[in-house]
Amino acid sequence: MSKRLSGKTIVITGASSGIGRSTAVEFARTSPDNLKLILTARRIDTLKQVAEEIKKEVGDGVKVLPIQLDVSQPDQVRNFIPSLPQEFQQIDILVNNAGLVKGVDKAGDVNEDDIRVMWDTNVHGLINMTQAALQSMRTRGESGQGDIINIGSIAGREGYPGGSIYCASKAAVRTFTDAIRRELIATRIRVMEIDPGQVETEFSVVRFGGDKSKADAVYKGVTPLTPEDIAETVVFVAGRPENVVVADMLVFPNHQA
């Protein structure tokens, strides 16, 4: 059980499945002492199920609030924190995890809608959420206090054929994260990025248009990470003492090239 995380108010985007869902469960398991978890995604029914599972597992020590939120919609994000119950409005930790990939087409063939959805979600969505959380974090102490933890990807460090737009979006996340970490150096707001390699989630199959055999082919010779592997990493970096910032972390399954 982590004392450092006790009593924190944590927002997780994309908490309805995969890494985000596991991260919510891991925070609750590790720090069930007065934690406030705000779980966000578009699928509200799934979020409510996650909230129920957490309550069943850890009891009433954790307050869980499922909120329907599409990060790509600036109006929704703008209204998000002001419309929370008062006791949830002071955000300590934001996990910017929501993200998606659409299609695996070569750059010349990617359709305009897919480009827009990937960019609006992975880049604008993450920036929108960061601005909203910063407003809340800046009200704490003299210079502000809190943690912003961004889920990037190995795809932001190296491109792969068929993934140009997704890779570019994750590279944007990477440089945005680096820039704001430097901007906020004089404050008590930490900015961190975790870049996973292959993780088996809904994402793994969706990106091949639902074709599981194609998804499995990518994992040949590799046992992919589980969402829990990344969830444990998120909770680890959030739990470091205040003078430590894990600015940048690449987490691979062994044998991934």
Ligand code: NDP
């Ligand atoms: P999942 O598809 O399981 O989860 C993605 C989550 O993002 C879902 O909860 C989804 O919820 C949410 N989401 C998507 N679009 C939006 C939106 N517009 N607004 C709010 N929430 C949204 O995939 P992962 O868990 O694998 O992905 C999580 C993150 O990890 C992503 O950023 C992904 O790019 C990154 N990543 C994944 C890797 C992998 O191999 N799986 C490797 C490297 C990075 P809902 O549909 O309910 O809105």
